[in-house]
Amino acid sequence: MRQALYTTLIATCDGRCVGFLELDLDAGRIETLYVWPSLAGRGIGTTLLVHAERLLLEQGKSRVEIEASSMLHERLLRRGWENHGEQWVERSGESLKRYRLSKALNAVET
Numbered sequence: 001m002r003q004a005l006y007t008t009l010i011a012t013c014d015g016r017c018v019g020f021l022e023l024d025l026d027a028g029r030i031e032t033l034y035v036w037p038s039l040a041g042r043g044i045g046t047t048l049l050v051h052a053e054r055l056l057l058e059q060g061k062s063r064v065e066i067e068a069s070s071m072l073h074e075r076l077l078r079r080g081w082e083n084h085g086e087q088w089v090e091r092s093g094e095s096l097k098r099y100r101l102s103k104a105l106n107a108v109e110t
């Protein structure tokens with residue numbers, strides 16, 4: 001049960017889940033960030049990330065890490081995340097390109 005392992009933030013609209021973020025507070029890592037594809041680009045993921053960064057700051061963390069898809073990778077780079085290289089992972093027999101990214105956490109979001 002993943003919910004027992006990670007802090008989960010949920011975005012809702014009209015009582016329905018439209019996105020979520022799973023956060024490993026101890027490791028300073030975002031394990032999962034998902035927004036319904038039809039709602040992408042509306043700031044839902046950004047809002048979840050801002051809340052996750054605040055929680056990490058409250059835990060005394062100075063950096064956050066994520067392994068991101070190609071689509072998310074581009075958006076995170078525009079928000080000041082650093083690229084640490086690509087890797088390939090296998091999911092259900094399919095190879096997917098992921099990017100290892102990190103970001104320094106600041107008390108004030110710019």
